[in-house]
Amino acid sequence: MPWKSKGVKAEAADAAGARLARQATVEVAGVLGKRDMSRTDLARLMDVSPGRVSQILSGDENLTLRSLAAVAEALDLDVRISFVEPKTGRQDEVALRPDSSDAFVYTH
Structure with missing residues (x-):
């Protein structure tokens, strides 16, 4: 369900939520890759x-803080949120940094 029922601000909030969800799933995928883990391994943990x-990592903008x-x-990690x-x-897309850090950057 959208943040608000209609309007430009609601559309902007929905788009921002989708970007944050993609960002989070890219981060998790990066951690799994570095640890040579599969989604099945994560499910077991x-x-x-x-x-x-798969639902959690689908990139759905309804990804919850509880799921994260x-x-x-499960991965024995902390989540940090910064404004x-x-x-x-x-910024429209999320990409991993070329220095192979866990950080991400937005690309145009």
Whole structure:
């Protein structure tokens, strides 16, 4: 369900939510890759079905903080949320940094 029922601000909030969900799933995928783990491995650690992990990592903008916390707990990681000033221009895609860090950058 959208953040609000209609309007430009609701559309912007929905788009921002979708970007954050993609960002989170890219981060989790990066951690799994670095640890040579599969989604099935994550499901086992979380004590959920592989299908549930697929739902969580689908990039759906309805990804919840509780789901992210469950992933982090299973992987023995912390989640950090920061509010930062945006760079100029609009950012549309998430990409991993070329230095292979866990960080991400937005690309145009």
